[in-house]
Amino acid sequence: MTLKVYADRMSQPSRAVIIFCKMNGIDYEEIKVHISKGQHLTSEFEEINPMKRLPAITDGRFKLFESHAILIYLACAFPGVADHWYPADVSTRSRIHSVLDWHHSNLRRGAAPYVFNTTIAPVLGRPLNPQAAAEAEPILSSSLSKLESFWLKENGRFLLGGNQPSIADLSLVCEIMQLEVLDEKDRARILGPHKKVQQWIENTRNATSPHFDEVHKVLMKAKEKLQNQRLKAAKNEGGSDMKKALPSRM
Amino acid sequence: MKLKVYADRMSQPSRAVIIFCKVNVIDYEEIKVLISKGQHLTSEFAEINPMKRLPAIVDGRFKLFESHAILIYLACAFPGVADHWYPADVAKRSRIHSVLDWHHSNLRRGADTYVSNATIAPVVGRPLNPQAAAEAETLLSSSLSKLESFWLKDAGRFLLGGNQPSIADLSLVCEIMELEVLDEKDRARFLGPHKKVQRWIENTRSATNPHFDEVHEVCRH
Numbered sequence: 001m002t003l004k005v006y007a008d009r010m011s012q013p014s015r016a017v018i019i020f021c022k023m024n025g026i027d028y029e030e031i032k033v034h035i036s037k038g039q040h041l042t043s044e045f046e047e048i049n050p051m052k053r054l055p056a057i058t059d060g061r062f063k064l065f066e067s068h069a070i071l072i073y074l075a076c077a078f079p080g081v082a083d084h085w086y087p088a089d090v091s092t093r094s095r096i097h098s099v100l101d102w103h104h105s106n107l108r109r110g111a112a113p114y115v116f117n118t119t120i121a122p123v124l125g126r127p128l129n130p131q132a133a134a135e136a137e138p139i140l141s142s143s144l145s146k147l148e149s150f151w152l153k154e155n156g157r158f159l160l161g162g163n164q165p166s167i168a169d170l171s172l173v174c175e176i177m178q179l180e181v182l183d184e185k186d187r188a189r190i191l192g193p194h195k196k197v198q199q200w201i202e203n204t205r206n207a208t209s210p211h212f213d214e215v216h217k218v219l220m221k222a223k224e225k226l227q228n229q230r231l232k233a234a235k236n237e238g239g240s241d242m243k244k245a246l247p248s249r250m
Numbered sequence: 251m252k253l254k255v256y257a258d259r260m261s262q263p264s265r266a267v268i269i270f271c272k273v274n275v276i277d278y279e280e281i282k283v284l285i286s287k288g289q290h291l292t293s294e295f296a297e298i299n300p301m302k303r304l305p306a307i308v309d310g311r312f313k314l315f316e317s318h319a320i321l322i323y324l325a326c327a328f329p330g331v332a333d334h335w336y337p338a339d340v341a342k343r344s345r346i347h348s349v350l351d352w353h354h355s356n357l358r359r360g361a362d363t364y365v366s367n368a369t370i371a372p373v374v375g376r377p378l379n380p381q382a383a384a385e386a387e388t389l390l391s392s393s394l395s396k397l398e399s400f401w402l403k404d405a406g407r408f409l410l411g412g413n414q415p416s417i418a419d420l421s422l423v424c425e426i427m428e429l430e431v432l433d434e435k436d437r438a439r440f441l442g443p444h445k446k447v448q449r450w451i452e453n454t455r456s457a458t459n460p461h462f463d464e465v466h467e468v469c470r471h
Binding site for chain 2: 051064066073102146149150
């Protein structure tokens with residue numbers, strides 16, 4: 001029975017798992033569960049993952065959720081996955097665990113609520129929350145600084161001085177890609193100072209081409225839609241200013 | 251060169267690592283870094299862990315932080331650690347990763363934030379924050395419910411239906427032990443409804459005593 005991957009490509013950890021499967025030639029079936037349509041809240045999906053979160057996998061009768069656990073499982077259970085994704089060496093592997101753990105309470109904790117509360121919430125029928133965004137931004141910024149100054153401090157194209165990507169690179173870069181949907185000036189402010197981070201994102205993208213771009217298409221479409229909405233809103237504001245001005249000239 | 255464990259026994263993940271070392275007779279030196287005295291903020295400690303968090307270890311020239319990464323490293327790198335702590339079986343191991351990952355954003359986030367804002371903050375010179383405590387309380391309650399109804403649903407004495415403890419039991423139980431510092435009625439309100447959780451805490455304590463009680467003495471003062 002084939003591996004089933006329950007995913008929403010708008011979800012950062014879902015993308016990491018899909019890209020990993022494609023890169024490693026793992027035979028799988030992608031089952032789209034749309035968060036924006038509440039499909040993760042159905043009782044059918046609850047059978048798959050009682051936490052109602054994405055991604056989740058079933059491999060025969062084995063069910064698993066939490067993307068880092070899934071990535072490790074896939075690296076270990078499927079033949080032909082190159083060692084650099086999840087090295088056998090105990091110390092190298094521990095350092096990967098270390099950054100994956102750090103991610104939960106740092107980059108993920110900053111990036112996800114920041115993007116959600118400034119931009120994505122309405123897509124999921126919820127209001128924007130500037131206060132929550134303001135609380136998340138310092139966590140996001142300091143996490144990017146830590147990536148720049150510590151996790152990418154060694155001479156390597158990837159995290160922890162690696163010259164080949166690991167599951168950690170995939171997980172964290174997919175998280176940062178969510179920033180694509182932000183207002184361009186916010187994105188530039190937040191990401192702009194960090195040259196190593198930007199280089200590393202490019203390295204990861206190249207190393208997982210063409211799958212990286214293909215899997216990120218959904219996000220890029222959302223980005224385009226949001227940009228158009230912003231342009232429209234800016235134009236309308238300009239229009240109503242003119243209307244206000246005309247009467248006073250007359 | 252002996253393994254060095256930088257820890258503060260008031261820190262839940264520090265306790266998990268220390269208990270693990272004692273139960274598995276790992277030869278180590280405990281270096282106390284007191285958070286209440288800001289010792290984790292010194293430039294000396296930043297050399298050990300630039301994130302300025304506890305616990306951290308140094309094994310020869312190898313430095314490591316994040317307690318789950320440390321527990322896994324110790325289970326793999328030191329001889330004589332029984333398989334049940336971190337089973338070699340890929341599926342079992344994955345489920346341990348799953349609960350350890352879930353822990354970060356659920357039990358840990360709820361418990362730590364609630365206890366900090368309801369009680370501990372003044373000890374480390376910060377004001378109490380009732381709004382943060384209220385949000386954390388919801389997360390803590392729902393995490394304890396998920397432990398009761400899902401992680402402990404199989405017929406076993408430990409998480410995921412195990413009959414022997416794993417590193418996940420140690421990590422999560424040490425987190426819940428932090429609730430010992432709360433007012434008795436707050437603690438009863440959180441834990442009271444969850445009989446399986448209470449039994450599991452006792453099972454974990456029995457399986458790792460006398461070290462569990464010895465390491466938790468600081469919580470009782």
